[in-house]
Amino acid sequence: IWWLDPELTYGNVKPFVFTQGHSVCNRSFFPCFDTPAVKCTYSATVKAPAGIQVLMSATQSTYLEEEGVYQFYMEYPVPAYLVALVAGDLIHADIGPRSRVWAEPCLLPTAISKLSGMVERWLTAAESLYGPYIWGRYDIVFLPPSFPIVAMENPCLTFIISSILESDEFLIIDVIHEVAHSWFGNAVTNATWEEMWLSEGLATYAQRRITTETYGAAFTCLETAFRLDALHRQMKLLGEDNPVSKLQVKLEPGVNPSNLMNLFTYEKGYCFVYYLSQLCGDPRHFDSFLRAYIEKYKFTSVVAQDLLDSFLNFFPELKEQCVESKAGLEFERWLNATGPPLAEPDLSQGSIFKLWTTEPLDSVAAASSVDLTKWRTFQTVLFLDRLLDGSPLPHEVIKKLSECYSSQLDSMNAEIRIRWLQIVVRNDYYPDLYKVRRFLENQMSRMYTIPLYEDLCTGTLKSFALEIFYQTQNQLHPNLRKTIQQILSQGLNPLPAIDTTAVTTDTPAMVLEDKVSEATNGAISLRDVNVSA
Numbered sequence: 001i002w003w004l005d006p007e008l009t010y011g012n013v014k015p016f017v018f019t020q021g022h023s024v025c026n027r028s029f030f031p032c033f034d035t036p037a038v039k040c041t042y043s044a045t046v047k048a049p050a051g052i053q054v055l056m057s058a059t060q061s062t063y064l065e066e067e068g069v070y071q072f073y074m075e076y077p078v079p080a081y082l083v084a085l086v087a088g089d090l091i092h093a094d095i096g097p098r099s100r101v102w103a104e105p106c107l108l109p110t111a112i113s114k115l116s117g118m119v120e121r122w123l124t125a126a127e128s129l130y131g132p133y134i135w136g137r138y139d140i141v142f143l144p145p146s147f148p149i150v151a152m153e154n155p156c157l158t159f160i161i162s163s164i165l166e167s168d169e170f171l172i173i174d175v176i177h178e179v180a181h182s183w184f185g186n187a188v189t190n191a192t193w194e195e196m197w198l199s200e201g202l203a204t205y206a207q208r209r210i211t212t213e214t215y216g217a218a219f220t221c222l223e224t225a226f227r228l229d230a231l232h233r234q235m236k237l238l239g240e241d242n243p244v245s246k247l248q249v250k251l252e253p254g255v256n257p258s259n260l261m262n263l264f265t266y267e268k269g270y271c272f273v274y275y276l277s278q279l280c281g282d283p284r285h286f287d288s289f290l291r292a293y294i295e296k297y298k299f300t301s302v303v304a305q306d307l308l309d310s311f312l313n314f315f316p317e318l319k320e321q322c323v324e325s326k327a328g329l330e331f332e333r334w335l336n337a338t339g340p341p342l343a344e345p346d347l348s349q350g351s352i353f354k355l356w357t358t359e360p361l362d363s364v365a366a367a368s369s370v371d372l373t374k375w376r377t378f379q380t381v382l383f384l385d386r387l388l389d390g391s392p393l394p395h396e397v398i399k400k401l402s403e404c405y406s407s408q409l410d411s412m413n414a415e416i417r418i419r420w421l422q423i424v425v426r427n428d429y430y431p432d433l434y435k436v437r438r439f440l441e442n443q444m445s446r447m448y449t450i451p452l453y454e455d456l457c458t459g460t461l462k463s464f465a466l467e468i469f470y471q472t473q474n475q476l477h478p479n480l481r482k483t484i485q486q487i488l489s490q491g492l493n494p495l496p497a498i499d500t501t502a503v504t505t506d507t508p509a510m511v512l513e514d515k516v517s518e519a520t521n522g523a524i525s526l527r528d529v530n531v532s533a
Contacts, residue, residue, distance in 0.1 A: 008146055010104045022081045023258045036081065042078070044083075055086050056070075056157070086141055095120075096117060099139060122176050125210045129291075134187060145445035146445075147159065148479070155186045163414065190302065202290075205274060228344060247334065271342075377415060385419060395427075410435070422452060
């Protein structure tokens with residue numbers, strides 16, 4: 001349960017509270033069987049002060065104004081992690097016949113302009129592929145920057161971090177991914193966290209089928225290329241024999257299942273589902289199978305064998321061909337082998353990055369003529385990710401990059417700007433360092449602060465990072481503040497003298513710990529694991 005003082009909201013007027021149950025956190029919210037294998041309906045009574053709007057992931061709700069009491073009821077069985085509550089200074093607007101958006105008053109106009117009419121379009125496309133939407137309403141609530149992940153598929157009420165509103169294409173992908181979870185994850189759920197790919201891999205596949213229907217194959221291929229590029233970057237960091245790269249990960253006693261959430265869960269899972277769809281010869285035949293799969297298992301929890309048995313029974317000709325035992329592509333190997341996916345979609349990618357890394361720099365003139373403002377977001381982030389991979393770059397290259405692109409990037413969304421600023425930091429490019437300070441002074445979101453602090457502390461700029469942190473720590477949620485403290489503590493022994501006069505008396509003294517939590521392990525930057533549950 002995350003309690004926020006007014007200062008940690010956008011409006012700075014009223015306190016805010018939200019819950020985040022995935023994976024096993026709702027046991028601290030209410031007594032429950034906190035496993036995805038158990039589903040039940042639920043009801044809740046919530047009393048709140050006047051002026052505080054309360055919402056829950058429920059199909060029915062009522063409000064008794066004179067008593068300040070909200071009553072909620074979820075009529076369909078759900079696992080414990082999908083019970084969610086949010087309360088604060090929230091107002092709403094209808095954006096479709098079965099959808100409304102909730103946000104703080106200062107954010108609502110932006111949310112309306114980005115999503116009006118869009119959600120119904122996505123729901124309709126999903127229904128044409130996978131059957132009726134069974135949850136009634138599909139509402140969205142935008143949460144303050146303290147929300148620890150990008151989005152959460154709570155039924156009837158998707159939670160999304162407000163920071164994503166400025167990144168149109170990421171907003172589209174994230175909402176559509178949560179829409180897809182209405183079928184894959186919420187209606188049919190993985191029975192064990194060791195097979196989380198059953199929800200995330202199928203939801204990612206369904207998300208891309210929906211985007212193909214609504215935005216075309218080119219858009220989907222570009223987004224897929226961007227994500228698979230990130231998957232291979234993570235593979236290089238972890239090593240191909242790392243057990244977390246399996247689809248069926250062994251969950252050791254005492255390990256939080258959330259620690260197993262990574263790009264393999266999503267993208268390796270997606271590649272396996274995509275491979276199954278290719279065995280059918282036509283993705284529409286696979287859509288028909290998934291509709292039957294949902295109809296058979298909705299409101300229950302399944303294991304991988306349920307999916308695969310249903311697949312082979314639905315396509316008896318494939319069963320006769322023993323596709324599950326095809327050499328090198330055995331289903332069992334897909335599930336239990338470490339390393340990259342056994343097969344991937346054939347996706348073409350741009351080659352502008354090569355223009356900047358040839359020696360000598362014969363192509364500087366050609367690359368400098370590119371106008372990034374005409375590119376889609378996923379093209380730009382893919383380009384910048386490649387530059388990040390190649391950093392540190394020769395000084396003349398980073399200098400020319402700044403001359404050509406820095407001013408263009410200043411006006412772009414945060415997903416783009418953070419990547420450019422990471423390039424600045426990893427190349428110790430001091431002329432643009434003031435932009436890093438300005439960015440961190442205005443960001444309170446984990447996904448936009450942690451990657452920069454990790455890069456600043458890996459190189460020669462730790463004192464610069466400390467200076468920014470002491471100026472901004474009071475505007476950060478305590479959980480984020482602690483994570484950044486742990487990053488800053490690496491290698492600091494003894495600690496330098498710190499001027500704490502700016503810290504208010506009601507703020508606990510900052511303690512820099514010697515240990516670094518698993519969540520801040522620099523080997524897996526949040527930039528590479530931009531998790532949307």
